[in-house]
Amino acid sequence: SQKIEQNSEALNIQEGKTATLTCNYTNYSPAYLQWYRQDPGRGPVFLLLIRENEKEKRKERLKVTFDTTLKQSLFHITASQPADSATYLCALYMDSNYQLIWGAGTKLIIKP
Amino acid sequence: DAGITQSPRHKVTETGxxxxLRCHQTENHRYMYWYRQDPGHGLRLIHYSYGVKDTDKGEVSDGYSVSRSKTEDFLLTxxxxxxxxxxxxxxxISDSVVADTQYFGPGTRLTVL
Known part of the structure; x- marks a missing residue:
């Protein structure tokens, strides 16, 4: 069956450290992958997009990698801050049906 | 929230x-989507629209219908x-192809008793 897996348990990180979140998928061949941030009671907000032919993408303190062989994307936040605390969602775009398929998200908690 | 409003924001109703639910955008984006979000599940697409009067089903469309009579409004029933x-x-909403970056509204919490 087709699955997208993100850590269901919250990730606790000390302020200033690098937070790394994973998005694993099976039985998909996505054209590209997106990462979103969601705060409690609000809609997701787009952060980064990475295409299947790109290995890495950066935006300020954020870095995303995409390994189509491992079927995995890693999302890194360097020099993490308490304000980075949120739930982070990955979404895969499928060329086959033109839709985004979403992971359930990982809750990130940055402790001061 | 990128010029997207949803109404109502909260609703409690009875079975049957x-x-x-209404979605209104001021961005003049072509594509509009309705998702539902449940604990432990990713966002699941209910229906989407690729233009006025042009809609299609998503992953979990049973029990839902949509209408789009104007660019700015997308109704979920x-x-x-x-x-x-x-x-x-x-x-x-999104500006171009179906899976372009999507901009989300604030959400509607619906409780059916």
Missing amino acids: TPVT LESATSSQTSVYFCA
Whole structure:
């Protein structure tokens, strides 16, 4: 069956450290992958997009990698801050049906 | 929230009653989407629209219908609400192809008793 897996348990990180979140998928061949941030009671907000032919993408303190062989994307936040605390969602775009398929998200908690 | 509003923001209703949720955008984006979000699940697409009067089904469309009579408005209707439709509903918009970056509204929390 087709699955997208993100850590269901919250990730606790000390302020200033690098937070790394994973998005694993099976039985998909996505054209590209997106990462979103969601705060409690609000809609997701787009952060980064990475295409299947790109290995890495950066935006300020954020870095995303995409390994189509491992079927995995890693999302890194360097020099993490308490304000980075949120739930982070990955979404895969499928060329086959033109839709985004979403992971359930990982809750990130940055402790001061 | 990128010029997207949803109404109502909260609604409690009873099983068997019809419910309509409204999404309004001021961005003039072509594509509009309705998702539901439940604990432990990713966002699941209910229906989407690729233009006025042009809509298509998503992954979980059973029990839902949509209409888009104007570019700026996308309505989601539950013809006869059931408890399994208790969820948070998000509207999203995108500018170009279906899976372009999506911008989300604030959500509607619907409880069906």
